[in-house]
Amino acid sequence: MSSSKINKVQISTKINGQDYDLLIPPYMSLLDTLREIVGLTGTKEGCLDGNCGACTVNVDGRIVDSCLVLGPEVNGKDVNTVEGMATPEGLHPLQQAFLEEAALQCGICTPGFLVSAKGLLDNEPSPSEERIRHWLAGNLCRCTGYDKIIKAVQKASK
Amino acid sequence: MHPFAYLAPTTVKEAVEVLNKYGDKARPLAGGTDLLVKARANVWDLDAVVDVKNIPELNKINFDSEGLTIGASVACCHIYENEQICDEYEGIVDAASIIGGIQIQSRAGLGGNLCNGAPSADGICPLIVNNAIAIIEGPNGKREVSVDDFCTGPSKTILENGELLVSIFLPKPKENFGSAYTRFIPRNEMDIAVAAVAASVKLSPDKNIIEDAKIALASVGPTPIVAEDAAKSLIGGTISDELINNAASLAKNAATPITDMRGTIEQRKDLVEVLTRRMITKSIERARG
Amino acid sequence: MVATFEPKKDYKVVGTRPIRHDGYDKVTGKAIYGADFKLPGLIWGAVARSPHAHANIISIDTSEAEKMDGVLAVITHKDMPKAESKMVDLGEGSVNFKWASEKLMANKKVIYKGHPVAAIAAIDRNIAEEAARKIIVKYEILESVTNVVDAMKENAPIILEDLIGDDLGEKVHDTNMSEHIRHDFGDVEKSMKDSDHTFEGEFNMEMVHQGYIEPHNATAVWNEDDQIKIWTSTQGAFPARTQIAGILQVNVSQVKVTPLEIGGGFGGKIPVYFEPIAAILSKKSGRPVKMVMERTAIFETTGPTPGGKIKIKLGVNNDMKINSAISEIWFEAGANPGGMIGPAAMCIYAPYNIENMRIDACDILVNKPKIAAYRAPGSPQVAFAMESLIDELCDNLDWNSLDFRMKNASKSGTRRGDGVRFSKIGLEEVLSAAKASNHWNSPLGNPLPGIKRGRGLATGYWFNIGLKSAANLAVNSDGTVILTEGSTDIGGSRASMAMHVAEVLGIDAHDVKPNIVDTDSIGFTDVTGGSRTTYATGYACWEAANNLVNELKKRASILWDVNSEEISFNDGVFSHNNEEKIISFKDLASKLGDLGGPATSTGSVDLSSAGDGFGMHIVDVDIDVETGKTDVIRYTAIQDVGTAIHPSYVEGQLQGGAVQGIGWALNEEYYMLNDGSMANSSFLDYRMPTSLDLPKIDTILVEVPNPLHPYGVRGVGEVPICPPIPAIANAIKNAIGVRLYDTPMNAGRIIDSLR
Numbered sequence A: 001m002s003s004s005k006i007n008k009v010q011i012s013t014k015i016n017g018q019d020y021d022l023l024i025p026p027y028m029s030l031l032d033t034l035r036e037i038v039g040l041t042g043t044k045e046g047c048l049d050g051n052c053g054a055c056t057v058n059v060d061g062r063i064v065d066s067c068l069v070l071g072p073e074v075n076g077k078d079v080n081t082v083e084g085m086a087t088p089e090g091l092h093p094l095q096q097a098f099l100e101e102a103a104l105q106c107g108i109c110t111p112g113f114l115v116s117a118k119g120l121l122d123n124e125p126s127p128s129e130e131r132i133r134h135w136l137a138g139n140l141c142r143c144t145g146y147d148k149i150i151k152a153v154q155k156a157s158k
Numbered sequence B: 001m002h003p004f005a006y007l008a009p010t011t012v013k014e015a016v017e018v019l020n021k022y023g024d025k026a027r028p029l030a031g032g033t034d035l036l037v038k039a040r041a042n043v044w045d046l047d048a049v050v051d052v053k054n055i056p057e058l059n060k061i062n063f064d065s066e067g068l069t070i071g072a073s074v075a076c077c078h079i080y081e082n083e084q085i086c087d088e089y090e091g092i093v094d095a096a097s098i099i100g101g102i103q104i105q106s107r108a109g110l111g112g113n114l115c116n117g118a119p120s121a122d123g124i125c126p127l128i129v130n131n132a133i134a135i136i137e138g139p140n141g142k143r144e145v146s147v148d149d150f151c152t153g154p155s156k157t158i159l160e161n162g163e164l165l166v167s168i169f170l171p172k173p174k175e176n177f178g179s180a181y182t183r184f185i186p187r188n189e190m191d192i193a194v195a196a197v198a199a200s201v202k203l204s205p206d207k208n209i210i211e212d213a214k215i216a217l218a219s220v221g222p223t224p225i226v227a228e229d230a231a232k233s234l235i236g237g238t239i240s241d242e243l244i245n246n247a248a249s250l251a252k253n254a255a256t257p258i259t260d261m262r263g264t265i266e267q268r269k270d271l272v273e274v275l276t277r278r279m280i281t282k283s284i285e286r287a288r289g
Numbered sequence C: 001m002v003a004t005f006e007p008k009k010d011y012k013v014v015g016t017r018p019i020r021h022d023g024y025d026k027v028t029g030k031a032i033y034g035a036d037f038k039l040p041g042l043i044w045g046a047v048a049r050s051p052h053a054h055a056n057i058i059s060i061d062t063s064e065a066e067k068m069d070g071v072l073a074v075i076t077h078k079d080m081p082k083a084e085s086k087m088v089d090l091g092e093g094s095v096n097f098k099w100a101s102e103k104l105m106a107n108k109k110v111i112y113k114g115h116p117v118a119a120i121a122a123i124d125r126n127i128a129e130e131a132a133r134k135i136i137v138k139y140e141i142l143e144s145v146t147n148v149v150d151a152m153k154e155n156a157p158i159i160l161e162d163l164i165g166d167d168l169g170e171k172v173h174d175t176n177m178s179e180h181i182r183h184d185f186g187d188v189e190k191s192m193k194d195s196d197h198t199f200e201g202e203f204n205m206e207m208v209h210q211g212y213i214e215p216h217n218a219t220a221v222w223n224e225d226d227q228i229k230i231w232t233s234t235q236g237a238f239p240a241r242t243q244i245a246g247i248l249q250v251n252v253s254q255v256k257v258t259p260l261e262i263g264g265g266f267g268g269k270i271p272v273y274f275e276p277i278a279a280i281l282s283k284k285s286g287r288p289v290k291m292v293m294e295r296t297a298i299f300e301t302t303g304p305t306p307g308g309k310i311k312i313k314l315g316v317n318n319d320m321k322i323n324s325a326i327s328e329i330w331f332e333a334g335a336n337p338g339g340m341i342g343p344a345a346m347c348i349y350a351p352y353n354i355e356n357m358r359i360d361a362c363d364i365l366v367n368k369p370k371i372a373a374y375r376a377p378g379s380p381q382v383a384f385a386m387e388s389l390i391d392e393l394c395d396n397l398d399w400n401s402l403d404f405r406m407k408n409a410s411k412s413g414t415r416r417g418d419g420v421r422f423s424k425i426g427l428e429e430v431l432s433a434a435k436a437s438n439h440w441n442s443p444l445g446n447p448l449p450g451i452k453r454g455r456g457l458a459t460g461y462w463f464n465i466g467l468k469s470a471a472n473l474a475v476n477s478d479g480t481v482i483l484t485e486g487s488t489d490i491g492g493s494r495a496s497m498a499m500h501v502a503e504v505l506g507i508d509a510h511d512v513k514p515n516i517v518d519t520d521s522i523g524f525t526d527v528t529g530g531s532r533t534t535y536a537t538g539y540a541c542w543e544a545a546n547n548l549v550n551e552l553k554k555r556a557s558i559l560w561d562v563n564s565e566e567i568s569f570n571d572g573v574f575s576h577n578n579e580e581k582i583i584s585f586k587d588l589a590s591k592l593g594d595l596g597g598p599a600t601s602t603g604s605v606d607l608s609s610a611g612d613g614f615g616m617h618i619v620d621v622d623i624d625v626e627t628g629k630t631d632v633i634r635y636t637a638i639q640d641v642g643t644a645i646h647p648s649y650v651e652g653q654l655q656g657g658a659v660q661g662i663g664w665a666l667n668e669e670y671y672m673l674n675d676g677s678m679a680n681s682s683f684l685d686y687r688m689p690t691s692l693d694l695p696k697i698d699t700i701l702v703e704v705p706n707p708l709h710p711y712g713v714r715g716v717g718e719v720p721i722c723p724p725i726p727a728i729a730n731a732i733k734n735a736i737g738v739r740l741y742d743t744p745m746n747a748g749r750i751i752d753s754l755r
């Protein structure tokens, strides 16, 4: 069957607090839905098979790899991405800590780490170093050796 | 990726109907952590995926006097965040907390793990040593299959086209029961088992004699392997290093691994022995409370 | 003559830790990386790839793909311009355009798995990928070779028929060996015979990948006037332009490369892959074309750094001095000549002062992706061999290996393996810092039952290149300065560049606004690589800033109606001999409108010599002797960094390099199957370290300023990947009493060694 014969589907979803009605191919990933349809390119592609975490977003309070979620699956759900972390008042404490601790080099992994770490701190405001390392194991960073990322998350913890 | 339609039935009946209609051109979608990876790698050319997460039975965790029923699409995070499961089915929790990383655990479940039928699957062996039963519905009605018999080869299961795994039933653990699961991986997370072992024991009231035991091995054969001789050697025995070591070496004999990028035959057999010893010991500790 | 500098101690900006200028964009998701870039009318490209590692192409049938709805262009080798056979230097590595072109699109045969055979442009990515699956290619499969030993056998299949090998200056045909070089000093044979003790070792290593998280990507527009515009994530817009123009057979001035943000490179994003293909697809379809590479293809067709075989023999005397050294290096080149043997030969003995030494090094083609630079290319491999053997001999002779290294340490004037003599270097300072470190002086502690613990250390060496860089400055009326430069920022270099300027001008680092621009907007600038960016582009920034000061002195002279030579500039303030006439940089900036208009300046350098960097790493490991599992439990990286402009990013380089080395040491490898394919071409099975696999990485920055840079900068980015592999090998030996000679030193190998 060629793609033109597969009908697009309509979904209604909340992205970073904003309601969206979107028309997407049913086989399109949430990652591509965000990047190509909504235009939010802060969520990154690294592997498309769930192994790098660069595409991490939060769906209904849980972090997921958006490359392994279909767009239609978030119909009626609440999606949060890196673009939704800062407020008009300023950066999220994690973003601020990442800057102050120099927790990014190339920065391609940063959105994924920030969304993951937020998922942790939202539920556990003062995690141990071991817990942070465990929580972030689904996010690969090839530049930093993780040291400064862990320090930044610790800094943003209470 | 071959373009496919997305269907989201809300009842088992509907799901079975569409699966039956599409035959091998459709597959159920639970967490998608195997399905979407394989679809993208063009393992299949699907015309439809059938999201089963909107079907209530597949999403429920239910305890009753008989035991625990876990819906086929319940994600790992809901398993290890459930206190009663953590209390009663420790071996299952061992597995649910190591599949992938946190992102994967938000989506992946034991149902998908079982239906995917990977020889390295972390979820299947713990289910086996907990005597789990797969509850299946298909065009010809309902059937129940012991998880021991579920996998028939790498990525092959007893599921027929059109059949849906609805849930997994785990009988209530007896007194003085303990189970445990571990795998060997080169990294500490986000890795696939080189070899893995699940064990369960039921101890006598004085907790010194093993009254029942079960051992299952992963990643050392085309399907999970039930190490019967190893388990039998434990039953009736008084707990001792010798008893455990002997069972471990019998488990090693039961392993039939291959050499591949994850490990060699010899390494995997040795690992089975080491891990079996560790998991029997851990099950006993847990059974003793 | 090369200028030398006596660095200051009391910097205002250098050595501080301002927030990087591009940081806000990068933590909020606003920064535009290659894959994020969009243009009106954009379509997508995809590539059809060979499933075989070595095969003749009998036929390519594109008709099914062309028929698909949404497909706008299909190309094969027939659409590739014929490039001439000529070597061009790219800074870190060089390229022959004929081979480079055929590497990107196979002509008569495929020489590595994943080799592109056709490319498609379609209205969306999925259609392009689906169409690529419909390309039908008939192959005649040839025997493949995937390691150096097989490739050098008498009857080995020949990979590049038109390769003429260079065996110590002699031309060789029908060979897989592209080059054999030799360095020979003193009398190795005699000195070896005369040595009190000799030690030999053979070390084998598997190929590894840089493992950057961002996939290769390119967006191209081929205009009707034959102007070609490329947007891409590259380590060097100008070297990319050189390659693209060479492959497309157009003038460099026809190509404009705009470097977008880049998600890691480590050397692997110097070569181009998709850029020329996207350009040809754009020409054929008349639309802008974007391509993003899938991870499997990244492993199978880009990047890697050579594995191979290294043999070393060392002669030592009872006075603890190395008397003689002989080594042989066989490196994988991939499917085209590789070129990493030169640096390997240069690095192998670098930390040691050895009178008599010989190195033979061979570059050998195999049916794997052509290698690219990877952080100190060639050095980690030879460090593994050399530093392991040094430890082995110290073990055997009961010598303290740190004292031994100190005793033989290279100093200013010591001759490197390739004959070059070091200028001012800081190896002895590094060794002293290691000896004094908390880590070295802490007891190992007691591991849990069943676990063996060990400590290892090793040194590593890399030099930094200089080459060409340009920078422009312009003053804003509010007293800020716009900096324009051409070095893509992979790890905070905008901040370091701005700091170079701010230090000279006596202003805040954030009052300098760094911009990285396209190849039409700045002078030629070489790659971000070779540890050169902070050194050379920083130098250009410094020069531009000094030129700006001179320009501003002229403006002040107009203001005060004095001779500009009488004006001095200190700490951001211009003053005339007569103390009453002073004006700050900011105030002067606000008056420029009446003082001759905009003030601008430029800096442009071509630096022939640069600096040398040494590091030592100390590592503690725990090994489960039943499973062979190794856990790194403590790690310290010590390095002479010259002067740390922005210490946080310098530490980050040390930490990141160390962790790449840890991955290389323990798990990473190209696991090759008999058919010449890589079995583990995913992040899952390639197994790079995660945060849970690591301890904190402590750093000790030793600062021995490089006299060749105004602030004393040395390249710091590459040294830290050199010591980890041998340091871990030495720690494993210390823990379990057995030495491993092969990488990766994974659990299987450790258990085998204990059997």
Ligand SMILES: Cc1cc2nc3c(=O)[nH]c(=O)nc-3n(C[C@H](O)[C@H](O)[C@H](O)COP(=O)(O)OP(=O)(O)OC[C@H]3O[C@@H](n4cnc5c(N)ncnc54)[C@H](O)[C@@H]3O)c2cc1C
Pocket (backbone or CB within 6 Å): A049, A050, A051, B027, B028, B029, B030, B031, B032, B033, B034, B035, B036, B037, B052, B072, B073, B098, B099, B100, B101, B104, B107, B108, B109, B110, B111, B112, B113, B114, B115, B116, B120, B121, B122, B123, B159, B163, B164, B165, B166, B190, B191, B192, C684
């Ligand atoms: C990064 C990463 C890491 C991973 N790590 C691990 C690991 O450590 N250990 C491990 O064991 N696995 C691992 N996996 C594999 C995968 O996550 C698990 O197998 C997971 O349990 C699959 O569950 P799922 O809900 O995502 O299944 P899905 O992908 O939704 O489904 C899996 C298969 O089962 C079928 N299926 C799903 N539900 C049903 C049903 N109700 N009835 C019939 N058929 C059904 C699907 O059609 C598909 O073929 C990993 C995967 C990724 C991407």
Ligand code: FES
Pocket (backbone or CB within 6 Å): A044, A045, A046, A047, A048, A049, A050, A051, A052, A053, A054, A055, A056, A065, A066, A067, A068
């Ligand atoms: S792109 Fe989704 S995990 Fe890598």
Ligand code: FES
Pocket (backbone or CB within 6 Å): A103, A104, A105, A106, A107, A108, A109, A110, A140, A141, A142, A143, A144, C213, C263, C264
């Ligand atoms: S900062 Fe580059 S991958 Fe993490």
